[in-house]
Amino acid sequence: MSSSKRRKDIAYYGVIAALSVFTLFCLIVIIVYITSNGLPHITWEFLTERPRSMGKEGGIFPIIVATLYATAIALVIACPIGIGAAVFFKEYSKGGRFIQIVRIFTEVLAGIPSIVFGLFGFAFFVVFLGLGWSVLSGGLTLFMMILPTIVRSTEESLETVPMSYREGSLSVGATRWQTTVKVVLPCCVKGIVTGVILGVGRAVGETAAVMLTMGGALRLPLSPFDAGRTMSMHMFVLTSEGLSMEKTFATAALLIIIILIINSAANLIGRKVGAINSA
Amino acid sequence: MQKENVFEIENLNLHYGAFQALIDVGIIIPRQRITALIGPSGCGKSTFIRTLNRMNDLIPSCRVEGKVMFDGEDIYDKACDVIALRKKVGMVFQRPNPFPKTVYENVVYGPKIHGEKNKDRLDEIVERTLKEVALWDEVKNRLNKSALGLSGGQQQRLCIARALAVGPEVVLMDEPTSALDPIATLKIEELMSGLCENYTIVIVTHNMQQAARISDFTAFFLNGVIVETDTTEKIFANPANTKTEEYITGRFG
Numbered sequence: 001m002s003s004s005k006r007r008k009d010i011a012y013y014g015v016i017a018a019l020s021v022f023t024l025f026c027l028i029v030i031i032v033y034i035t036s037n038g039l040p041h042i043t044w045e046f047l048t049e050r051p052r053s054m055g056k057e058g059g060i061f062p063i064i065v066a067t068l069y070a071t072a073i074a075l076v077i078a079c080p081i082g083i084g085a086a087v088f089f090k091e092y093s094k095g096g097r098f099i100q101i102v103r104i105f106t107e108v109l110a111g112i113p114s115i116v117f118g119l120f121g122f123a124f125f126v127v128f129l130g131l132g133w134s135v136l137s138g139g140l141t142l143f144m145m146i147l148p149t150i151v152r153s154t155e156e157s158l159e160t161v162p163m164s165y166r167e168g169s170l171s172v173g174a175t176r177w178q179t180t181v182k183v184v185l186p187c188c189v190k191g192i193v194t195g196v197i198l199g200v201g202r203a204v205g206e207t208a209a210v211m212l213t214m215g216g217a218l219r220l221p222l223s224p225f226d227a228g229r230t231m232s233m234h235m236f237v238l239t240s241e242g243l244s245m246e247k248t249f250a251t252a253a254l255l256i257i258i259i260l261i262i263n264s265a266a267n268l269i270g271r272k273v274g275a276i277n278s279a
Numbered sequence: 280m281q282k283e284n285v286f287e288i289e290n291l292n293l294h295y296g297a298f299q300a301l302i303d304v305g306i307i308i309p310r311q312r313i314t315a316l317i318g319p320s321g322c323g324k325s326t327f328i329r330t331l332n333r334m335n336d337l338i339p340s341c342r343v344e345g346k347v348m349f350d351g352e353d354i355y356d357k358a359c360d361v362i363a364l365r366k367k368v369g370m371v372f373q374r375p376n377p378f379p380k381t382v383y384e385n386v387v388y389g390p391k392i393h394g395e396k397n398k399d400r401l402d403e404i405v406e407r408t409l410k411e412v413a414l415w416d417e418v419k420n421r422l423n424k425s426a427l428g429l430s431g432g433q434q435q436r437l438c439i440a441r442a443l444a445v446g447p448e449v450v451l452m453d454e455p456t457s458a459l460d461p462i463a464t465l466k467i468e469e470l471m472s473g474l475c476e477n478y479t480i481v482i483v484t485h486n487m488q489q490a491a492r493i494s495d496f497t498a499f500f501l502n503g504v505i506v507e508t509d510t511t512e513k514i515f516a517n518p519a520n521t522k523t524e525e526y527i528t529g530r531f532g
Contacts, residue, residue: 164372167376168376169392170334171332172388172444173362173363173364173365173389174389183378186379
């Protein structure tokens, strides 16, 4: 390599390294800032008690429950439908016009601002279907929001499965369904898990969509028809009404921790299942 | 009493959209013999071999006309059960394609799909088929390790074992050794002459010496047409058609 080429190579390396350091730096600043402000206020009381005087005092237990409740509803509906749809698009349909239209709609869906989902959720689930402001309405709205993410990531991982695996399976007399379930999908676990994590991240942290559909009650939601308040909604209320910065940061730190836990758990599951498959 | 010929094909025409890949193909595949299909790239041999277990069904634009009789039944008849057909007509592909599962799981995949649950019988199938493909001694201590850790030649023999595990009558081989080194190729060739005691083998090959070495019958394809088909001896020693002679002596292709 000529010396000018080498110098250029080193320069490019420097630029790319600097960019990645900068990215990491931004992330660390945010996380350190929030956790250092929030962690000291996360006490046992904060985790287990109900909020008092509009959230100024007390804990956020009902809010944690409502957040996980709505997210779980969204996931339980979105996973089978999203994965099923992706399997249909990629493994069954022969790429007809109908599929193209459905795919365009899914992509448009992914780009819609969450407040629009909120508005739709309010008009459709809350009012039209009469579900009221409830965890169920919120969960259903979140389901629509994360559906495209799950469809897309499942489709992408289905595309990475070599055609030769499918041929190998079909050539011993397997049906298309057997081929999909026993050979193709097991290869996709990692990709699907990634999509689900992205979906969870979006659902857990969503504010606008749930504000209009879940009500915002501070009570503990027991049935899916009860109203509730998610953590991000709670933060919004706490700050916008100037109730308590401490509690806001504590809630934010806790939200980050919850997302971290969900991510690592999902990753672990993905790796375990993947490992079994390629043992 | 089984018929002497496994496949009897008449007037087979196959189109990919507007392109005709096979033109009036007629051939007989005798039972428990090795039939080699030779010819230059793009002449339709792979397309043809894939009509025998209806793998071409996967290609949406593909259209098949004519008669492909397997054990006296037309496999392109609407009533034909493709799953049952593929169980009887197995296939080995150009590139080894073991599943990303263990060696054991690869072999028992087919039997399990067809409902075999008995562990002893599955174990027996694994041992028998891996012995048939001369892989048993090499992998018996690593049955529960990933098949992807095997060498290319071992993977291909595993794929043959996977095909044999469901008890086929016919094994179709689409250039099974073209991705392998000469030693692995030799092993597979040795294997094939043993296999034809129990199975009928149809092999597509680019390697003329391979066809001459292992096959009993040879068909020469050119531009979607079977130019000549005869015993391998006759084709290589005294071909009737000048095109065949030119091809096997390496003047084109």
